[in-house]
Amino acid sequence: MAKTKTSDVVYSPRFTDGAEFKIPTFKLLKQDGTLYKGAKAPDLDRDKALRMYHSMVFTRVLDERMLAAQRQGRLSFYMQCTGEEAAVIGSTAALDDRDMIMAQYREQGALAYRGFTTDEFMNQLFGNEQDYGKGRQMPVHYGSAKLNYMTISSPLATQIPQATGYAYGQKLAGEGLCTITIFGEGAASEGDFHAALNMAAVHRVPVIFLCRNNGYAISTPSVEQFAADGVAPRAFGYKMDVIRVDGNDILAVYEATREARRMAVEDNRPVLIEAMTYRLAAHSSSDDPSGYRSKDEEQKWRDQDPLLRMRAWLEKAGWWNDDEEKQLQESLRKEVLATMKVAQKRPAPPLDSLVTDVYDQVPPALAKQLEAVKSHIRKYPDTYPNSAEQAKGGA
């Protein structure tokens, strides 16, 4: 045991409230597209910067179109990333494309950046026969093995300790890869969050914890979520490095994540990033925020729109102009609409997918249950129009 230093001991009760640990916010880019004084832009080439911006615009267009589709009754449910595009795309852009992403549900921008196609998005949203998830999960629960994007799970925070485990495996595999897990400030209240950080610190795991602090968990404002100054100070309790970043500043998010990745992969130091941002849209298509927050507050954040901020920077760099913006918006709108129409018409997943993937193979008793369903459908084909054809010709 280490010898106790005299300064470690006091002879009257002295409490520590942690007030000396003030965590600053890292910012680079102002809303007008200029850098803060003394700030240095990250080393981003034009192609990469435009790939990032393109993903942001795509995400915005997709979200607008699909919310409208939900309102028209084409889609059962939708969730927008609106306002948080910089946080999810800036961080993803700073990773190796082979790094694993384990997200919550509002991170479609990350997937767009990795190259998930409009068609792939649509197939999941409509749960059709080409959906990788076989129509089993609600809209926005995407997943892609080839893009290293773990399939979304609705129960909050469950992916956070899984990310620690996944990254520990990556460390053992020695391929120099890491995992990022992205989650809300509300989900960070779950026990799973705390378990994940502690285990990551104890086992020195190459994992990045990216908290999107967007101010709300459905109707619950962050002041009712935690008494502390955000989520960031929790890192100290686990002896983990932490940075707070302006989540609407894509350059700062990129730079913070790039450095965090270096620490994770080179030094096996897990890192917590708290991205300060705002959920500009409703929680989901089922929510109406007017019951719990003001239009003024929303406007304040709309003025900090991360898309406009990056666009202003790109324009100042001479990499982007109004015409290109107009063209991109138009072509994306067209593409999203056209792809949606096709995906919506694709048939539902096959009836047999009711029982597959529960295990690696269908147990005999479950196969019998499927047969019973089929023979029932044969009796009442009109009641189950989507499956009537497939139920034909059974035993």
Place this chain on the structure above:
Amino acid sequence: MPKMNMLQAINDALDIAMADNEKVLCFGEDVGIFGGVFRATSNLQQKYGKSRCFNTPLVEQGIIGFANGLAAQGSVPVAEIQFADYIFPAFDQIVNESAKFRYRSGNLFNVGGLTIRAPYGGGIAGGLYHSQSPEAYFAHTPGLKVVVPRNPHQAKGLLLGAINDPNPTLFFEPKRLYRASVGEVPEGDYRLPLGEAEVTKEGKDITLLGWGAQMEVIGQAVEMAEKDGISCEVIDLRTILPWDVEKVAASVLKTGRLVVTHEAPLTGGFAGEIAATIQERCFLYLESPIARVTGLDTPFPLALEKEYLPDHLKVYEAIRTSVEF
């Protein structure tokens, strides 16, 4: 009598409980000023203040642990879990703590004041994490009571019964019926007994048994069967744990046939427990095997929800098969 939907009836019950006893508290994710994502706790914070109705941080194990502590102290917590699918982080607090508090302390301490409300069940295009019926997990836990109402009248009376019952009680609300089920609800305080099933329709050829949203499905199936001349007796179990063996056995002794239905998967579902007990009690009187009409042994699907659900046609077919056995 005023007409209400199930949410209004639940809100009314909570309002009455809070007015009646200042020890009653309502809390959970988004239940404060917003009134819960389904609005079951609307206006309670406005009426009873932030110290008695409030948002909690987003942590189910915390919510129920906190509620256990409150109940041990003598308060009467009514904790909301936003969806029954999200009750599992609190499984330890419920199964190892709520259920065993009294037993392990030799009745020095108890958490009898605790009520846990959670919307459950499918039919709302919710997929595998917004559709589950987890009653059987908790029915396997002595020390808990598990209650499921079928309509607004029952919801109000059973919830008031649960809040006032001196045992920790899980109250699963059929969310598909929250707004769809509308009916007359008596004004003021009334408490329906826990542990008692209700015969909602008498008949002589076959007994149909279910709870919660499945009662509506049974109703449709029975209508079809009666047109075929089959006289059906219908029982709403209402309390899954401890369940009313006597009333069910008495009915099956009379009819000789039993169909039990629930949305949860077949294997390990509560219908299995009922079937085992009833065949012990009624073996020589049974005219046909006890039938179970349930979900499949899979997670709850989305695109194929219709095919999965134990709907009225599947229940009707089970009635026919049982009668023609």
